[in-house]
Amino acid sequence: MKVDLGIWGRLTQAVIALVAVAILILIGLTYLPLIHQNERMRSEIMRLDAELQKQETTSKELRADIEALRNDPATVARLVRETLNYAKTDETVIRFETNNPNGSVSH
Secondary structure, X not given: OOOOOOHHHHHHHHHHHHHHHHHHHHHHHHHHHHHHHHHXXXXXXXXXXXXXXXXXXXXXXXXXXXXXXXXXXXXXXXXXXXXXXXXXXXXXXXXXXXXXXXXXXXX
C-alpha cells in the first residue's frame, strides 16, 4: 500500500536524487587528477618511445660504421684521407676554398 505524503515525499525524492548527483560529482572530482596524470604519463611514454626509436636508428648506423671500419680497408683509407688530409703517393690533393657571406675564407 502506497501512502501519498504530498510535498514531503517529493522533497525526499529530490534530496535523494541530489545526494546521488553530489556523490557522483565527488567521485568524478576525486578521479579527475588521476585522469590528467594518466594523460600526461601516456604522452610522456609516447615521447620516450619516439626518442627510443631515434636512438635505436642511431645505434644501428653507428654499429654499421664500426663494422665497416673493422672489416673494410677501403673505408678506413677513405676516412683517413678525408679527415686527416692524407693522400697516396701518386695522388695530388686539390683543396677548394669557399667564401662565406661574412667575407672570411674557410678552409
